[in-house]
Amino acid sequence: MGRGVTKKTLSVLKEKLSKGMLPQWVVTDPDIYELEVQGIFAKTWQFLAHESELPEPGSFLTRWIVNDPVLLVRNQNGEIKAFLNSCTHRGTILCAADHGNKRAFTCPYHGWTFNLDGELIGIIAGDKIYGEAMVKSEWNLRPIPRLESYRGMIFANLDPNAMSLEEYLGDMKWYFDIFFTRSDNGMEVIGVPQRWVAKANWKMTAENFNADPYHVQYTHRSTVEMGISPSDPLYASYGHQVVLQNGHGINVITGKEGRSRFQYQTLPESMWPMFKRNLSPVQDDILSRATVFVGGVFPNLSFVSPVHGTEGNLHNYLNFRLWRPLGPEKMEIWSWFFIDKDAPQEYKEESYRGYLGSFGTSGTLEQDDTETWARMVEANRGIMTRDKDLSYNNVVNYLMGFELLQPDPAFPGPGEAYPSTYNDSLARSLHETWLKYILAELERQEEEVE
Amino acid sequence: MSSDLYREICDFLYHEAYLLDTRQYKEWLELLSDDVEYRMPVRNTVEKKDDPFERQGYHLDESKVSLKTRVNRLYTNAAWVEDPPPRQRHYISNIVVEPGSTADECRVRSYFLFRRSRGSEQHAEELSGVRHDVLVKINGEWKIRERIIYTDHAVIPTMNLAMFL
Numbered sequence: 311m312g313r314g315v316t317k318k319t320l321s322v323l324k325e326k327l328s329k330g331m332l333p334q335w336v337v338t339d340p341d342i343y344e345l346e347v348q349g350i351f352a353k354t355w356q357f358l359a360h361e362s363e364l365p366e367p368g369s370f371l372t373r374w375i376v377n378d379p380v381l382l383v384r385n386q387n388g389e390i391k392a393f394l395n396s397c398t399h400r401g402t403i404l405c406a407a408d409h410g411n412k413r414a415f416t417c418p419y420h421g422w423t424f425n426l427d428g429e430l431i432g433i434i435a436g437d438k439i440y441g442e443a444m445v446k447s448e449w450n451l452r453p454i455p456r457l458e459s460y461r462g463m464i465f466a467n468l469d470p471n472a473m474s475l476e477e478y479l480g481d482m483k484w485y486f487d488i489f490f491t492r493s494d495n496g497m498e499v500i501g502v503p504q505r506w507v508a509k510a511n512w513k514m515t516a517e518n519f520n521a522d523p524y525h526v527q528y529t530h531r532s533t534v535e536m537g538i539s540p541s542d543p544l545y546a547s548y549g550h551q552v553v554l555q556n557g558h559g560i561n562v563i564t565g566k567e568g569r570s571r572f573q574y575q576t577l578p579e580s581m582w583p584m585f586k587r588n589l590s591p592v593q594d595d596i597l598s599r600a601t602v603f604v605g606g607v608f609p610n611l612s613f614v615s616p617v618h619g620t621e622g623n624l625h626n627y628l629n630f631r632l633w634r635p636l637g638p639e640k641m642e643i644w645s646w647f648f649i650d651k652d653a654p655q656e657y658k659e660e661s662y663r664g665y666l667g668s669f670g671t672s673g674t675l676e677q678d679d680t681e682t683w684a685r686m687v688e689a690n691r692g693i694m695t696r697d698k699d700l701s702y703n704n705v706v707n708y709l710m711g712f713e714l715l716q717p718d719p720a721f722p723g724p725g726e727a728y729p730s731t732y733n734d735s736l737a738r739s740l741h742e743t744w745l746k747y748i749l750a751e752l753e754r755q756e757e758e759v760e
Numbered sequence: 761m762s763s764d765l766y767r768e769i770c771d772f773l774y775h776e777a778y779l780l781d782t783r784q785y786k787e788w789l790e791l792l793s794d795d796v797e798y799r800m801p802v803r804n805t806v807e808k809k810d811d812p813f814e815r816q817g818y819h820l821d822e823s824k825v826s827l828k829t830r831v832n833r834l835y836t837n838a839a840w841v842e843d844p845p846p847r848q849r850h851y852i853s854n855i856v857v858e859p860g861s862t863a864d865e866c867r868v869r870s871y872f873l874f875r876r877s878r879g880s881e882q883h884a885e886e887l888s889g890v891r892h893d894v895l896v897k898i899n900g901e902w903k904i905r906e907r908i909i910y911t912d913h914a915v916i917p918t919m920n921l922a923m924f925l
Contacts, residue, residue, distance in 0.1 A: 408804040501817025502802050506916035531838035663821055671819045672921035674833050677841040680919045
C-alpha cells in the first residue's frame with residue numbers, strides 16, 4: 311500500500327496546492343486510492359442514514375462504509391444501533407435485504423441468530439456441539455466502533471478514537487440547523503435513496519458539488535437555453551462561499567441583489583412563521599433570501615437545496631448524496647430526498663417530482679454532470695497525466711479567487727465567507743484537508759514498516 | 761385477442777423502440793397520450809415476504825409536460841449527456857397483450873433490454889426489466905396512457921437515466 315507515493319511526491323503536491331494547483335496524477339492513482347480508503351474513509355465520520363428511514367422498533371437498513379457492510383437497526387427501546395453486517399460465526403453477510411422489519415436476524419449458513427441489540431441469542435444445537443465453555447456473549451455482532459447522530463442524521467466512524475461527530479461537523483451544524491430545525495417536526499426522507507454506479511472519482515464529484523458553482527453556467531447551460539436559468543453567466547456566483555473547518559463548506563447563492571426572487575426557496579408562506587420561531591434571526595434571514603444552498607461534509611457527503619421547476623411550478627427540497635467509492639474510477643452514488651415533515655402533502659409531492667427532474671438518477675442536471683465526471687476519469691490514465699514528477703506540467707487549475715478574494719466580514723454566519731461562489735477557496739480547502747489525511751496515513755504506514 | 765391486434769401492438773412497440781434508438785424523441789412524444797403517466801419506481805432488495813417497490817421511491821414520475829421538458833432539453837446545444845450521441849438499442853420482447861376496460865384499450869406487458877455504447881468504451885451499459893403499459897386508441901391511433909417500468913436492478917448500473925425506456 312502506498313507504493314509509489316512517497317513523502318517527497320506529497321511535499322511537491324503540498325507546494326503546488328499552496329499555489330492553487332493540484333497535480334493531476336492524484337485524481338485516480340491506485341496507490342493514492344488505497345491511502346484514501348485507509349487514511350480517510352476509516353478515519354472520518356461517514357453518513358449512513360436519516361432516522362426517519364428507521365420508523366419503528368425492528369426497522370433495519372443495510373448500508374456500506376466503502377467496503378464494510380453495515381447493519382443499522384432500531385431496537386425494542388427505539389435506540390439505533392450499527393453492527394458489521396457479517397455473522398460472527400463464519401463472516402457471512404448476515405442480512406441481505408436493503409430494508410425491512412425484523413425481531414431477529416438469522417444467518418442462512420448455520421442458523422446463528424442475533425437480536426436487535428446484536429446479541430447472539432441462538433446457536434443451533436448450541437451446548438451439544440460447543441459445550442458450555444463457549445461464552446455466547448463473546449460472539450455478539452461486532453458494533454461499528456462509533457455511531458452518533460446530529461438532528462436525525464446518523465453517522466458512523468470506524469476509528470474508535472475519532473473526535474465526536476459534533477466536533478467534527480463544527481460550524482456546519484449551524485447551516486444544517488437551517489434545514490433540520492426550521493420546522494417543528496424536522497425533515498423526513500421520502501421514498502428510498504436512489505442508487506446507481508458512475509464512472510467517476512469521489513474527490514472530483516465531492517468537489518463538483520461542494521465547491522464548484524462555476525460549472526453551473528456551462529455544464530448546465532441547457533437550462534439557460536430553455537429559459538429555466540438566467541442568461542447572465544455569473545448567475546450562480548452571487549452570494550457567499552463559506553469555508554468551514556475540517557474540509558466542510560457551503561455555498562449560499564442569493565442572486566445579484568443579495569436576495570433571491572424566491573422568498574424562503576418557494577416553501578409555503580404558511581410555514582414562514584414557524585421558521586421564524588425555530589431559527590435564529592440570522593438563520594431565518596439567510597433562509598429567506600437564498601435561492602440555493604449547496605455544500606458538503608468532508609469527505610464524501612454532499613447536499614443541495616435548490617429551487618427547481620419551470621416558472622409557476624417551482625419547489626424546494628433537500629438532496630443528500632453520498633459518493634461511495636468502488637475504486638479510483640468508479641463509485642456508487644446514493645441520493646436521498648428530504649422535505650419538511652410539516653410541509654403540505656401536495657407541496658411534498660410536487661417537490662419530489664421537481665427533484666426527479668433535476669437531480670438523482672434521471673435528473674436532467676445530473677445527466678450532464680455524469681458525462682463530465684466520466685471524462686475526468688478517462689483523461690487521467692496516461693503517462694503525461696500520471697507523471698508524479700510533473701514534468702509535463704500535469705497540474706490542474708484551482709486559481710479562482712486565489713489571493714484575490716478576501717473573506718467578507720459582513721456575512722452574518724460562521725466560517726470564512728467569500729463574497730463570490732465562483733471561487734476555488736472551498737475546493738482548495740477540501741484538497742488541503744484531503745492531503746492532511748493522506749500524509750498522516752503515509753506516516754502511519756511508514757512507522758508500521760519500521 | 762385477435763392475432764391482428766397482437767401484431768398491431770407489436771408493431772407499435774417496435775416502432776416506438778426505433779424512434780428512441782434513432783433519437784427521434786419529439787416523434788416519440790407523439791406516441792404518448794396527453795394524460796400519460798410514466799413511472800419508474802426504485803427497486804429494493806427485500807426479503808421474499810416484502811414488496812421490493814413498497815417504499816414509494818421513484819427514478820421517474822413523469823407527466824406529458826415533464827417528459828416534454830426532458831425531450832426539449834436534449835434538443836438544446838448543451839445537453840452533454842447526448843453530445844456526442846451515445847449509441848442505444850431497445851430490445852423489446854415477451855410481449856403479452858390483454859384486453860383493457862374498453863374496446864379501445866389494452867394492457868400490454870413487455871420485457872426490455874436496453875444497451876448503450878458511449879464514446880470509445882468497449883463495454884456497453886445495460887439495463888433490463890419489464891414494462892406494464894396501458895394503451896388506448898385515440899382517433900384511430902394507439903397511444904401510451906400509462907407506463908410503469910420495473911427495472912431488475914436495485915443499483916442502477918448505467919451512469920444516468922437519460923434514456924427513455
